Amino acid sequence: MFRLIRYLLAIMESIVQDIINGNIESFKMVYQQYHTKLYFYVLKCTHSVYIAEETVQLTFILLWEKREKLSTNFNISTQIFRIGKSVMTDLLRKQQVRNRHTQTLVKDTTTWHVETDISVKEELKRVYNSIEQLSPIRKNVFKLSRFEGLPHKEIARQLSISPKTVENHIVRAIRQLKNSLLLLLLLVIY
Structure with a gap:
């Protein structure tokens, strides 16, 4: 039993080391194994298909781009989900900022429309009075x-x-x- 655990740890360490070394086949294998799990994890947390898709895509892009910083002390799934959680948090923050800006824009636009509508109504009233x-x-x-x-x-x-x-x-x-x-x-x- 102990041997099996050591063997599995050695395989995980080997996979992480292969990715660090730029082995694209190991990266593809890890992607195939974890992209669906990560997608459903993020979907469950956010209830957003868009954020789940973006998180998976950005997570694996970051995993590849920053592969030299991976640690052989942790298995690959832990590192993928850690990156994914960070990406998801960033996307949620950006979405909150966008929502605040959109709300402000809608509020300002509504105020502008109300002011414009009042102004137009006043002008029309002047025109009708002049016609009368x-x-x-x-x-x-x-x-x-x-x-x-x-x-x-x-x-x-x-x-x-x-x-x-x-x-x-x-x-x-x-x-x-x-x-x-x-x-x-x-x-x-x-």
Whole structure:
């Protein structure tokens, strides 16, 4: 029994030494033996397929890249899971930071949208108030043109006026609206 344990320890030490020496076949064998176990361990801890996949990939990349730092005093599974736990912790920290930044961004964006919506509503209110100050016929012609989307000929037919008169009312309405909105803008600025 003691011999068997010593034999298994010698094999484990040999595998670690082979990986340290850059033996790709030993590395592949270790990967085949432990990648699924590590994946399910991380999945059980995090409940995240993404983090489990990333952890396994990064763990084996680090294992290979830093193979000279492996210890023959510990079996390979202990070292793999130690690296994996460290990688998993780093990924969870990064995810928390991303989540905080996303929450801040969403909060800021929501605040910006609310402020923008209020600003747009105020501007629209000013425009509607300016439209309401137009003379009754000009207001009616403007609304039929811009809100109803009717062509000049149809407005002329409905109101029993000439298409040229419709055009004149729209041009004057736009000019009057520009002037009143410009005046409002100047009052807001100063």
